[in-house]
Amino acid sequence: AAKNGGSGAVVYDPDIDKASQQSLSLLSELRHAAEQNEFRLFVQPKVDLASGVVSGMEALVRWVHPERGMVFPDNFIPFAEKTGFIRVITQWVMEKAAATASELARQGLRMRVSVNLSTRDLMDQELPQKFAAVLARHQLTPAAFCLEITESAIMDDPVRAQHTLESLHAMGVALSIDDFGTGYSSLAYLKRLPVQELKIDKSFVLKMERDAGDAKIVRSTIDLGHNLGLKVVAEGIESQAAWDMLAAMGCDQGQGYFMSKPMPAEDFAGWLARWTPPLKQ
């Protein structure tokens, strides 16, 4: 189901799902977008909060539509997940992310690239082989990648998710739990997953400066992650104050508009050359 939102972007609206006509047209538009190369890879830097060193980047897809302009992922990823088209997008993103990482490595910049996976990807038995093929094509080791999986994607089918995650882990790729705190997973279950990183959802980080409750959630999530032996990453850092607060809480890494908004992958090396960490003396 597609309709025009206020911004002129394609909007997926589950309420008009029955308008299958429109669903079909969004699906054909997505297919067309893939054929016409309308997807763009954006990346957002991931920074070590104690040292200010940039350690990696997250790959975030954009759709540049010839008439509607920039379409953000929230306006087509949920639909792509529903229809299964997400597998085409994931394959494209992995390929582009690998090309970006290997180009940066050629310039002497070793950056781990994080790619988002959805439930459908976790259900894909061939995902580990597809991923291995991407690595081989770009002469990268699995350690060049991190795969981010949301808590809710894992809980959709925990048994199969665990199975896929075990295979990916065995290959040597880093795994991260995204949007932590927004799902309903049990800690006992999370403890068994072969993940190395936990990302605190930006909803908590964005509010923690004003809301003591959110600050407590952030602090206890950092402690929880560390107690489980995980690296903790905060997303949604929009100010120096938020950076300082998270660094004081011992949060390992962060992402946010304060450092940089997501940018076209080609711009990353230039951004990195200009980057100066805003550390307190």
Ligand code: C2E
């Ligand atoms: P996410 O994986 O949680 O990605 C973080 C989102 O937070 C990104 O939105 C990013 O631009 C935004 N963000 C980062 N720092 C800040 C900040 O300081 N303030 C605010 N307000 N926002 C910040 P984006 O790029 O629009 O992506 C939205 C979601 O779409 C992602 O959430 C992810 O769930 C999904 N997505 C994006 N690209 C892909 C993809 O290639 N594959 C899949 N499966 N999902 C994707």
Ligand code: CA
């Ligand atoms: Ca993510």
Ligand code: CA
């Ligand atoms: Ca997230």
Ligand code: CA
């Ligand atoms: Ca999210």
